[in-house]
Every structure is written in structure tokens, then in C-alpha cells.
Amino acid sequence: MTKIYAIANQKGGVGKTTTCVNLAASLVATKKRVLLVDLDPQGNATMGSGVDKSELEETIYDVLTNRADIADCLVVSEEGKYHVLPANGDLTAAEVEMLSMPNKERLLGQVLQQIADSYDYILIDCPPSLNMLTLNALAACDGVIITMQCEYYALEGLSALIGTINQIHDLLNPKLRIEGILRTMYDPRNSLTNDVSAQLHEHFADRVYRTCIPRNVRLAEAPSYGQPVLVYDRQSKGALAYLALAGEIIRRNELGASSTPMNSEVA
Ligand code: ADP
Numbered sequence: 001m002t003k004i005y006a007i008a009n010q011k012g013g014v015g016k017t018t019t020c021v022n023l024a025a026s027l028v029a030t031k032k033r034v035l036l037v038d039l040d041p042q043g044n045a046t047m048g049s050g051v052d053k054s055e056l057e058e059t060i061y062d063v064l065t066n067r068a069d070i071a072d073c074l075v076v077s078e079e080g081k082y083h084v085l086p087a088n089g090d091l092t093a094a095e096v097e098m099l100s101m102p103n104k105e106r107l108l109g110q111v112l113q114q115i116a117d118s119y120d121y122i123l124i125d126c127p128p129s130l131n132m133l134t135l136n137a138l139a140a141c142d143g144v145i146i147t148m149q150c151e152y153y154a155l156e157g158l159s160a161l162i163g164t165i166n167q168i169h170d171l172l173n174p175k176l177r178i179e180g181i182l183r184t185m186y187d188p189r190n191s192l193t194n195d196v197s198a199q200l201h202e203h204f205a206d207r208v209y210r211t212c213i214p215r216n217v218r219l220a221e222a223p224s225y226g227q228p229v230l231v232y233d234r235q236s237k238g239a240l241a242y243l244a245l246a247g248e249i250i251r252r253n254e255l256g257a258s259s260t261p262m263n264s265e266v267a
């Protein structure tokens with residue numbers, strides 16, 4: 001069964017794209033078939049996968065606005081060995097065009113269903129806002145992976161995200177759940193990190209991944225080479241952490257972990 005996960009948080013700079021690229025490559029390393037969907041007009045996941053966003057003839061924009069077939073737009077990340085549905089700045093226009101289209105929240109879900117059987121995992125890299133693109137990701141996926149930096153304002157904004165997830169669950173996508181909370185850029189020497197971590201465990205219990213992604217300079221360097229960290233420096237702490245995360249996600253799936261109540265309230 002294909003699992004579709006949206007990597008979301010309307011905050012920027014919390015490790016969504018880094019997680020998408022490196023989790024995709026790590027799942028491939030365990031022999032899974034993976035598609036990365038770049039749903040951010042910044043195209044960072046596309047570039048970080050070694051695909052030049054300025055040279056693309058067709059992107060996710062053309063797919064969402066019925067100008068192209070999804071199968072014609074997929075590209076292979078030579079570096080990461082996964083498939084990419086790429087994005088560039090054109091996607092900004094799609095967000096506006098989609099507003100006047102019928103079934104506007106279901107457009108992504110409809111196109112992904114056409115190719116879902118070819119993959120074990122589909123990871124959607126969401127933009128840093130709760131806009132129509134993000135709503136499409138939430139309507140299309142089985143679960144949301146929320147990336148969080150354990151810092152002072154980390155929990156702020158989380159209730160808006162969870163409110164949106166609850167709404168989409170009730171109105172459009174009854175299978176939607178919070179798949180997991182991932183702590184990124186983690187520094188256990190910082191006492192605030194431990195406080196925020198404790199609060200996350202209180203609210204989300206076993207939905208918080210045991211794997212934390214440490215702050216690791218190799219993770220920040222790899223995108224400028226268009227490589228997942230597993231290719232750039234496979235011994236690095238960042239590479240090992242994302243491999244561990246892939247293992248944890250696969251194990252959770254195999255165990256069929258219990259679902260999270262959708263009404264988790266957060267400060
Ligand atoms: P988002 O997609 O949520 O905006 P990114 O994944 O682009 O966040 O990360 C923001 C910045 O932080 C990028 O420059 C990225 O390279 C860097 N970064 C992300 N995760 C880590 C990490 N674990 N250690 C060090 N740098 C990181």
C-alpha cells in the first residue's frame with residue numbers, strides 16, 4: 001500500500017525540505033520506491049535533488065492546471081535515485097488559478113492517484129504557508145509529518161496547523177492523521193530544546209518520532225551540490241539520522257501504529 005505523507009509546517013526554515021530530500025533518499029536506500037512531490041514555488045526540493053528548476057519544460061504547475069500529464073513531468077533524481085515531480089516559480093500562478101477550478105482542494109490528490117501504485121512512499125514538500133497548495137497536500141495524503149525546531153516560538157502556530165488538519169479531516173479527507181512530529185536541528189545541550197521536547201511529548205505522546213535530526217553542517221551543505229546528504233557524506237551524523245528516521249517510519253507502518261486523536265490541543 002502506497003503511503004502519502006505531507007511534510008508540513010507553515011513556518012519557514014524548520015527543515016521541511018531537508019527532511020523531504022533526505023528521507024526520500026534514505027527510503028530508497030532501504031529499497032523503497034519513492035516519489036518526492038515539490039509543492040513549493042521556491043523549488044528547493046527540486047534543486048536539492050539535483051534537478052535544475054530553470055531548465056524544466058513542464059512542472060507540477062502544468063499538472064495541477066491540466067496542461068500536462070503527471071507521467072510526462074516526472075524526473076529521476078540521479079543523485080537520490082528517487083522520482084521527483086518538480087516545481088519552480090510557475091507554481092505561484094497555479095495557486096491563484098486553482099482557486100477558480102472545480103474541486104480545487106482535490107486537484108493534487110486526483111493526479112497522484114494516477115501514479116500512486118508505482119511507489120511505496122510519496123513525500124510532499126509543502127510551502128511555508130497554509131495556502132491552497134498546502135490544503136491540496138493535506139487533502140491528498142494519508143498523514144502529515146510536522147517538522148519542528150525546538151526553540152522558543154516552536155509551538156506558536158502549531159494550533160493553527162492542527163486546526164487546519166482537523167478541518168480537512170472532517171471535510172475532505174477522513175483518513176488524514178498526524179503521522180509524526182519530527183524534531184529537527186536538534187541540540188540536546190540547549191535546555192529550551194528539552195523543555196519544548198517535553199511539551200511535544202505531553203501533547204503528541206508516541207506521535208513524536210524517537211529519532212531527532214541533529215544540527216549538522218553537512219545537511220546544510222549538501223543542497224548546494226544537488227545531493228542528499230547520504231550521497232554527499234554518508235558517514236555524517238545527518239545522514240545517519242535520516243536513515244534512522246526512515247527505519248522508524250517503516251517500522252511504524254509495519255506495526256500499524258495507533259492513530260492520534262484529531263483533537264490534540266496545543267498551546
Ligand atoms: P523549510 O523547508 O522548512 O523552509 P529547510 O529544510 O529549507 O526548511 O531548512 C532551512 C535551512 O536550514 C536550510 O538552509 C537548511 O540547509 C538548514 N537545515 C535544515 N536542517 C538542518 C540541520 N538538521 N542541520 C543544519 N542545517 C539544517
Ligand code: MG
Pocket residue numbers: 016017018040044126
Ligand atoms: Mg522548504
